[in-house]
Amino acid sequence: MQTSFTPEQLRDPGLAAANEVLRTCVHCGFCTATCPTFVLKGDELDSPRGRIYLIKDMLEEGGPPGALVVRHIDRCLSCLSCMTTCPSGVHYMHLVDYARGVIETRHTRPWHDRLLRRLLAALLPYPARFRTALRAARLARPFAPLLPRSGVLASRMRAMLALAPERLPAADGGMAGKVWRPEGTRRFRVALLAGCAQRVLDPEINAATIRLLTRMGGEVVVPDGSGCCGALAHHLGRHGQTLAEVRANVAAWTREMAGEGLDGIVVNASGCGAMVKDYGFLMRLEPEADSAAKVAALAMDVSEALLRFGYAPSRPPAGITVAYHAACGLQHGQKITEEPKLLLAKAGFRVAMPAEAHLCCGSAGSYNMLQPEIADSLRERKLGNLRDCAADVVATGNIGCLTQLAGHGLPVLHTVMLLDWMAGGPRPAALEAAAVPEPEGEARAHELAAEAAGQLGG
């Protein structure tokens, strides 16, 4: 596509990279069809191609973008469905992330929007703060009906209160600097991205991941200094905070690689995985460019790790049908589509795929708090398609999707919980709540599950 930037503009390496992306687009429009917001809104402006055009215009003009334009960029979920669809290979992710940064520096948002974004960026990446905030939200929930019926602010607050879980699991007691030894001889050694929000919302995901890997002969380490992957700040357009978070991770993992060595950096939240795999690009202009690229090359989703290091179930098939909800960070961000399904099948589950599997569930990081109306529509659509699968349980590879879809009558859990169960771990508590029938000969698993549930309750 034609662009018109001055040579001065193109001297900015960020803009130069954006220009490269814009030039790849041939404006064919294929991306519109698989974009969740276009499907809902029916407006070119809420499609990837429309946003690319708005961004092109904004960058060419160079001035501050208007609020109406920003609204359409803000509505983008960054689900990257468009990148799966695009025949021309347009790197939409790099373009929209760059545009978000530009918007944050040039555009002045209303006070409540600024406040909320600052709050999200200051809370979510930090488990202790996030925990406190969730407790507060729980206490505030009874007051939700007092909120005004309309207005952006009210609907966002209502969304946040609704997303806060009913019961908060016990804290994981801190993971930084810990090492989990393998069962038997050590076959491989990986670092685990312990994550931030996930640790607070569902610490069992990390626990199951560690059980799985150690059982397979892996040593798992969470290096001191590693923390949030940076995606949250990145998608809010907060460039400085993003770089700081990425830098800390790169440093921590690089130390580990230079020390005892790493066979992989395992990530069990799909959005974080997509982010870490892009560290090379993010840091390309920074002094840490080389080490960031090496870290990115080592990153792998937990499903990739399990397949590579030889996952094997030890229990007989449970006779359960699992609807697999493909998280966008996996299917679009990392192009991982088959691995989780393969693993589930390997573990003896029947796997069902919902219609419109390519569409986002509306979670998208902090999106469901910033754009509750679209996020709710997408959740309803997704839940409808998942219900049509008539499965016993829904599995997915991302904490965001879990939170978004949970509490609507369908048991939803992380894929690793099911895999761990079949490899000897406890029966996932989510199955209990949903009254999924107990397969025969599973008494022991049931006991384990009860234990686990007891621990959580206490």
Next chain:
Amino acid sequence: MDVEPPLHEDVLARRGAIVAGLCRLLPEDAVISDRARLRPYETDGMASERQVPLAVALPSTTGEVVAVMRFLHREGVPVVPRGAGTSLSGGALPRADAVVLGMMRMHRILEVDYADRFARVQAGVTNLAITEAVQKGGFFYAPDPSSQLACMIGGNVAMNAGGAHCLRYGVTTNNLLGLTVVTAEGDVVEIGGRHVDAAGYDWLGLLTGSEGQLAVVTEVTVRILHAAEGARAMLVAFKANEVAGACVAAIIAAGIIPVALEFMDRPAIAACEAFAHAGYPLDAEALLIVEVEGSAAEQDALLARISGICARFEPVSLRVSASAEESAAIWKGRKGAFGAVGRISPDYLCMDGTIPTGRLAEVLARIGEMSGRYGLKVANIFHAGDGNLHPLILFDANDADSQRRAEEFGAEILRLCVEVGGCLTGEHGVGVEKRPLMGVQFNPTELAQQRRIKEAFDPGWLLNPSKVFPAADAAA
């Protein structure tokens, strides 16, 4: 001579009042009038042409379309209907004095009837969504343009869209039962229905392919077909374009009509392989994708007969797809071909003309010669069975000279199509792209006849202005 008809200055002057009028008829988020947000609507799938519209209206129902059309007719404002904006001939290119009527919100499937084998849908339903809606009954909607994922049925009707499988199943016009249209004056008219062959003039046939010149399509009733038991694609590579062309003629002369018979030349093969990883042979000069349908035994029998014919033309390689996944990859490459070219060139012009299939080799040789003369690369993709060529001319829109040469190159290809007995268009329509060339295919008498029909439907020339009819020929 192609002179742009002048803009309605009075309309431009009344812009504020017109926008306000639209806002009274539609919900708040269904009217776009600020310049920054009108920009993405300034072009469609042919991004080389651009014009910011007066406003954009996004109706959700036939009723809203009627209200908007009546209002615009009263105000004398031109209207540009737009579906997904995937036209490669600029079929949805706005004008500064025109309101874009975006049909993307009309995306409901209204009725599916397996016993009577039809589906009734709103105009903004995508082509593929129709097939997806009837798939559980084992059915499909046959025309499958490459953009079927995104393009909308209303636009398919406007352009009489085709696709890779229309050799066997026909193009859009052969697969329609009925239309609901809104006329230039804002009247709703039902054409056809759930039955075939209405007595009287074939309005359905005339409206199909009329590129938004005669009416606005709001609902479409399409014929749906039961899918074959199975299908398999075969890739046959040849050492020269002429050989592949001769092979196509031999297959058809033998009385075999495959469901699809697609051709790609060397540059096209390379671009598509990079996108789809379908195992296209990168060392071949020409590649045919041949697909057959039926039971496994029927497929085997047909593929054996076709392979036998191909063998006479010394293919470089011949591979029968072994699985549904392999066939899907083969089609993914072909269907993504246009966009995939974006990987080897910043911009392309996708041409669309038809030639008698017997002239294929000669036409390709001459396109090759032109490519050298214009100094621009070309990738050739086409529906070999029906002679529909899609040469993709590679250029750089940031280089004005390169763009000018590309446009001249394209025009010369289309002239060649007409010269050898073909047509200016295959399935992409005339749009703005081929409007100046209409005189190459039609004489003034014939153009005047077409123009009079246009005027019978749209006396004020308000529907999709500046398309199809050469400007010098259009009403002032």
Next chain:
Amino acid sequence: MTEGAAEGEAPRDEAGIAAAVLAAYEAREPLEVIGNGSKQGMLRPVQAARTLRLGGLSGVVMHSPEELVVSARAGTTLAELDGVLAARGQSLASEVPDLRHLLGSEGEPTLGGAVAANLSGPRRIGGGATRDYVLGVRAVNGRGELLRCGGRVHKNVTGLDLCRLLAGSHGTLAVLTEITLKVLPRAERERSLAVRCAEARAGVAALSIGLGSAFGVSGAAYVPAALAGRVPGLSGPAALLRVENFADSVAYRVDRLRALLAPFGTVDVLEEEVSRQAWRSLRDAEPLADGEGAVWRLSVRPSAGPGVAERLEREMGAAWFLDWGGGLVWLRGPAGERGHASVCAAVAEAGGTWTLLRAPLALRQVVAVIPPEPEALARIGGRVKAAFDPAGILNPGRMRAGV
């Protein structure tokens, strides 16, 4: 005035046709356009001072079997065209009916007449109407101007699709002089399955199962008990389904369809020649050709066919059979305004279209022979007619009174 009596002109070339039309245009004298007159008894009678015969303009101009195209002058007889195509193993895919017996006419049917009337036979249900196979036409409009529309390539429409508009316009917009068609290879083999079915609704359900299967049914008709004796190969009421393809495929598909349709009744298989005879008989409406009365051809959604037919059987004692999966109702009943009103009402209720195909002149002069159009469309239709034929000289009144 009697029908078909006028001698008129019969030019031997296109220029002669154009000159004749121009002369009529300049004289503002209506012109009846006919081929060899085989369908003159159809629709409304034309009141014209002059007659233009196309029979002299004949001959196949081009046939390119490997491109699946043929061009022939409008007056070429279908028999001649069929001979040329058959020599290369091809045929006109839409199975144009020969209505001479039904209409009691004589002249050899021409290609121009078939296209002008858009008459299609049983294969229409799967393969398309005659107009679906028209790639290009040359025609003379009501001003005596020669027009070329479409082309000789399969994707033939640039600008407006005048070919489709002219096909089925019964010579009221322009005089066709040359037509280019898409042709298809003749099938190597055909077989038909006759499912013994006493009830029309069950019969149409069986047809629907067949047409909605993966087995490429190319003909789907239902013949009730009253007419079964008139169709070769049938001994009782039956749903008839045809399969055409290469030999092994036909054998396979017949087996699969037989299994699919068994629940509807005993399935008999009609071998090649009997099958051909049966479909030819249905194509030409032979079962209704003899006997007094008017004949209507109705097109409704297939599932509505039995209801419409049985209702008219009750109301006016009509005889009928169904083609096109049930959607084409061939109907014979008393020729009178009351019966005609019943037909119109039944079709209007079901949603569809009708043509009064055969009737005494007296009836055709007083009733509409095709349904009226909604007002907005009729207004446009009048302007389109004027766009081709400003003086209103081409076959005036043939389709509708006053047009």
